[in-house]
Amino acid sequence: LLPDSSIENKSYNGNRLVYVKNPHLDLMDEDILYHLDLGTKTHNLPAMFGDIKFVCVGGSPNRMKAFAQFMHKELGLEGDSKDMKDICAGTDRYCMYKVGPVLSISHGMGVPSISIMLHELIKLLHHAKCCDVTIIRIGTSGGLGIEPGSVVITDIAVNSFFKPQFEQVILDNVVIRSTELDQDLADELLECSRHIKNFPTLVGHTMCTYDFYEGQGRLDGALCSFSNEKKLEYLKRAHNAGVRNIEMESTVFAAMCRLCGLKAAVVCVTLLDRLEGDQITASHEVLAEYQQRPQQLIAMLIKKRLGLW
Ligand code: R2B
Ligand code: URA
Numbered sequence: 149l150l151p152d153s154s155i156e157n158k159s160y161n162g163n164r165l166v167y168v169k170n171p172h173l174d175l176m177d178e179d180i181l182y183h184l185d186l187g188t189k190t191h192n193l194p195a196m197f198g199d200i201k202f203v204c205v206g207g208s209p210n211r212m213k214a215f216a217q218f219m220h221k222e223l224g225l226e227g228d229s230k231d232m233k234d235i236c237a238g239t240d241r242y243c244m245y246k247v248g249p250v251l252s253i254s255h256g257m258g259v260p261s262i263s264i265m266l267h268e269l270i271k272l273l274h275h276a277k278c279c280d281v282t283i284i285r286i287g288t289s290g291g292l293g294i295e296p297g298s299v300v301i302t303d304i305a306v307n308s309f310f311k312p313q314f315e316q317v318i319l320d321n322v323v324i325r326s327t328e329l330d331q332d333l334a335d336e337l338l339e340c341s342r343h344i345k346n347f348p349t350l351v352g353h354t355m356c357t358y359d360f361y362e363g364q365g366r367l368d369g370a371l372c373s374f375s376n377e378k379k380l381e382y383l384k385r386a387h388n389a390g391v392r393n394i395e396m397e398s399t400v401f402a403a404m405c406r407l408c409g410l411k412a413a414v415v416c417v418t419l420l421d422r423l424e425g426d427q428i429t430a431s432h433e434v435l436a437e438y439q440q441r442p443q444q445l446i447a448m449l450i451k452k453r454l455g456l457w
Pocket of ligand 1: 207256257258360
């Protein structure tokens, strides 16, 4: 196992531009962001995206469209948000909406899906010469020992071994990257949450896994080779290590944003308490309301930053 070189692992948050750390990019005449259906020759990226200050990412295309429409209303912008155009309409891999300085993008499920999106998004922000960008993942998760519907602001993203690191396979090497998130941003989000009374918000570690079923200790997948006792022993150990929720993207999100100079946060609502069960039994109405909770918190942060609240 090779640790990241100190240069690659260094955060550049002091300087507020978005960094790409790839010498080959400078030699390319054109950069096609294939999965976003955008490119440096086909689109004027600085004109389209240069004013972006907040990027919100989440798994589901519908939820990220709803978030964009919600932000349109919250920012008091003109026009009908129903007509909002998907910037990535030329591809059905991801969707993207721009609302003033806010970009809302879907990332699909799991580490490989979000990682492809982030490579292209970070290059997009770099080509567009964006600066002072804050990026937040708003998502769903399984809770550990907390009331379903609680919102968890991640202090540290950890892997299945409760370690704050992401292992990227590069050629046939394993490179370990830090998953540290922006502490000040997490504190600012917690402060915002104190003004929202209708749901509990807490700070805790978030465990990121490569699977929803066996990888999260579920007994209800197509495959399962462990007992209920073993499952609970593992989940309780995770809880004792400070883990309060489990999802599938936070480690690679934290690692990539950190290396590219983006201040990043992860805010996920919990759909169930994994110490109580595996199946998600809440009604569609309840789940829909839960999924608006991270959006409310992020809207408050954005409005506060823009002096609108
Ligand atoms: C949370 O929810 C999804 C799985 O249901 C996954 O993308 C995640 O991180
Ligand atoms: N998303 C996850 O990854 N796990 C859960 O238990 C719920 C949502």
